[in-house]
Amino acid sequence: MVQGVAFHDGRYMPAEEAKISILDPAFTRSDVVYDTATVWKGHFFRLDDHIARFFRSCEGMRLKPPHNAAEIKSILAECVDRAGLEDAYVQFVCTRGPFVDLANRDPRNCKNGFYAYAIPYIWIISKEKQDRGARIAIGSNRRIPDSAINQRIKNFNWMDLSRGVIEAFDRGYDHVVLLTPDGRVAEGPGFNVWIIKDGTLKTPKDNCLHGLTRRTVFDFARELNIPAVEVDLREEDLYNADEVFLSTEGGGLMPVGQVEDKIYGNGGPGMMTSQLRAEYWRRREAGWMGTKVTSLIAREPVVA
Ligand SMILES: Cc1ncc(COP(=O)(O)O)c(C=O)c1O
CATH class of the missing domain: 3.20.10.10 (D-amino Acid Aminotransferase, subunit A, domain 2)
Structure with missing residues (x-):
C-alpha cells in the first residue's frame, strides 16, 4: 500500500482510496491540467510559483478550480502532514468534470473538479x-x-x-x-x-x-x-x-x-x-x- 493522503470534495482519505468518475472527460479525454510540487525536509519548494503555474494552466484550458490559491496551499500542506511525510511528491489536479448534458457535451459549462495528493518523494531516475x-x-x-x-x-x-x-x-x-x-x-x-x-x-x-x-x-x-x-x-x-x-x-x-x-x-x-x-x-x-x-x-x- 502506498503511503499517502489525498483530498477531494472537502475530504481527506488514504491516497489509494481516491477515485475519479469515469464520466469525467479528464479520464476519457485527458481534459485535465495539473501541477507537481515537492517537499524536502519539511519544506515545499517554490510553492507560489507552482500555484501560479497551476492557475495559468487552468486558464489555458478555461478551467476554474473550486479553490483559491490560499485554500490550495493549505490543502497540499494538510495532505503532506496527514501522510506524515518529510520528503514528498505532491500533485494537484483540475479536471473538466462530467458533462451536464450528454447530448451536446459542452466543456464550457462543466463543474470543474479538484484533486490533490501527497505520496513519498519520487526520483524519476534513481x-x-x-x-x-x-x-x-x-x-x-x-x-x-x-x-x-x-x-x-x-x-x-x-x-x-x-x-x-x-x-x-x-x-x-x-x-x-x-x-x-x-x-x-x-x-x-x-x-x-x-x-x-x-x-x-x-x-x-x-x-x-x-x-x-x-x-x-x-x-x-x-x-x-x-x-x-x-x-x-x-x-x-x-x-x-x-x-x-x-x-x-x-x-x-x-x-x-x-x-x-x-x-x-x-x-x-x-x-x-x-x-x-x-x-x-x-x-x-x-x-x-x-x-x-x-x-x-x-x-x-x-x-x-
Ligand atoms: C513534461 C514535463 N516536462 C518538464 C517537467 C519539469 O518541470 P519541473 O521542473 O517544474 O518539475 C515536467 C515535470 O513534471 C514535465 O511533466
Whole structure:
C-alpha cells in the first residue's frame, strides 16, 4: 500500500482510496491540467510559483478550480502532514468534470473538479543511476508540439511520452528524450533537457514545459555568472555537447552519462553538472525558496 493522503470534495482519505468518475472527460479525454510540487525536509519548494503555474494552466484550458490559491496551499500542506511525510511528491489536479448534458457535451459549462495528493518523494531516475550517469534513448516517436498542445500548460496528454518510455526500457536505457516532429529536442517524461557546450548552458526554448527546476537552473546561472540560453537544439547538439543533464522536481538536476551510443567523458556525471547538482541539493536541504509545510496548517500537526 502506498503511503499517502489525498483530498477531494472537502475530504481527506488514504491516497489509494481516491477515485475519479469515469464520466469525467479528464479520464476519457485527458481534459485535465495539473501541477507537481515537492517537499524536502519539511519544506515545499517554490510553492507560489507552482500555484501560479497551476492557475495559468487552468486558464489555458478555461478551467476554474473550486479553490483559491490560499485554500490550495493549505490543502497540499494538510495532505503532506496527514501522510506524515518529510520528503514528498505532491500533485494537484483540475479536471473538466462530467458533462451536464450528454447530448451536446459542452466543456464550457462543466463543474470543474479538484484533486490533490501527497505520496513519498519520487526520483524519476534513481539516485544510483544519476550517480553513475543516466543512459538516455531518443524516442522513435515524436513529442506533441506546441502547435497542437501548448506544452507550457502542464497536461496529462502523455501517450507520446509513455510510448517513448516503454521503448527506451525495452532497449535497456534508463529513460527517454523525445524530439519534435521537425527534429528539435523537446523534453522527456517529467523533465527538461540541458546541454553544456563550451561553458554555456542551453535548453530548448519551446515545445516543452517551462519547468520550475529549469527556472532554478537559470537562477543559478545568473548568480554564478554562467551563460545560459533558451535555444532550438537538434539531436546532433546532444551528441556534440560536453555534458548533458535533465531537470525536474522529481530528482533535481539529473546527470546524463550517455545518449544513444554517445558517451560523455567516462560516462559519469560531468564536472559542471555535478557542481550545479550539488548546489541544488545544498539549497533544498537548507530550505531555499521554501515554505515550511507546518506554517500552512492552522491546526496542530497530526502525529503519524
Ligand atoms: C513534461 C514535463 N516536462 C518538464 C517537467 C519539469 O518541470 P519541473 O521542473 O517544474 O518539475 C515536467 C515535470 O513534471 C514535465 O511533466
